[in-house]
Amino acid sequence: MRVWVRLISFVVLFALSVVIVGCSQDLPGNKKISARVVEVIDGDTVKVKLDGEEETVRMLLIDTPETNHREKGEQPFGSQAKRFVTKLLPPGKEVLLEKGENERDKYGRLLAYLYLDEQTSVQQLLLERGLARVAYVFEPDAKYEDFYRQLENSAKKKSLGIWSVRDYARADGFHPEAVEAEAQFVASKNSAVYHKISCSAAKQIKRKNRVFFRTEQEAIASGRHRSQSECRANTR
Structure with a gap:
């Protein structure tokens, strides 16, 4: 009698485990x-x-x-x-x-x-x-x-x-001012051109539109190209 009870218990537990596993595979995030x-x-x-x-x-x-x-x-x-x-x-x-x-x-x-x-x-x-x-x-x-x-x-x-860039990425988000403090180049968010930060053209960009780059490589990596006129002339 005990053998039958154990056998039935095993079958029931096995069936339940199959059902649970099957259900878990259908949960969002598991497939x-x-x-x-x-x-x-x-x-x-x-x-x-x-x-x-x-x-x-x-x-x-x-x-x-x-x-x-x-x-x-x-x-x-x-x-x-x-x-x-x-x-x-x-x-x-x-x-x-x-x-x-x-x-x-x-x-x-x-x-x-x-x-x-x-x-x-x-x-x-x-x-x-x-x-x-x-x-x-x-x-x-x-x-x-x-x-x-x-x-x-x-x-x-x-x-x-x-x-x-030290302190740019933090637990509460991104802090562009950390990049600005070390920036050598700047662009407008609405432009595909970047400028050396000392150029007069850079100063004409509205502050809310400015995007700063520490290096020229970072500016290029953003998909932009350097100004062909004033900035080059000012850096000769």
């Missing part, structure tokens, strides 16, 4: 779904076509500098992050999404981890290059926080990207 890129909005936001509908995807657990914010304008390294993601994700490219358990943010954007393949996320690549910081970590969507922190710390130690 990847296919989508196609429509356009890159900025370093951490991408528009995709999903199930025949366009969705704006906000990448979970990271924050990149702004490129065209209504109040903040363009922040240092924002264009670099966007250009990097744009090269990774041309229009029509197939990507994989792992949705968060909190599926949308207050703006209606889909919250997800965005993958190039089964193993490599765009978040990972941005953090490795110092083009993003770990941010907006809220349970239950914190499953990769430890891994992302490791990538962030590695980029910090190498002084890559946003970590190359």
Whole structure:
């Protein structure tokens, strides 16, 4: 009799475990779904076509500098992050999404981890290059926080990207004044041209539109080119 009781108990427990595992695989965030890129909005936001509908995807657990914010304008390294993601994700490219358990943010954007393949996320690549910081970590969507922190710390130690300027990237966001204090070049957020900061043309840029660069390499990496007239003449 005891043998039968044990056998029945085992069968019941096994059946329950199968049901639980099966259910967990259907939970949001535990499986990847296919989508196609429509356009890159900025370093951490991408528009995709999903199930025949366009969705704006906000990448979970990271924050990149702004490129065209209504109040903040363009922040240092924002264009670099966007250009990097744009090269990774041309229009029509197939990507994989792992949705968060909190599926949308207050703006209606889909919250997800965005993958190039089964193993490599765009978040990972941005953090490795110092083009993003770990941010907006809220349970239950914190499953990769430890891994992302490791990538962030590695980029910090190498002084890559946003970590190359002391106190620029902080827990509360990005602080352009830290870059301004060391800047040698400046551009308008509305222009593809940058200037040496001592040029008179640089002083004519409205303060709210100014984007600062410590080095010429950073200015070029933002997708801009140097002024062909006054600034070159002033530096001979």
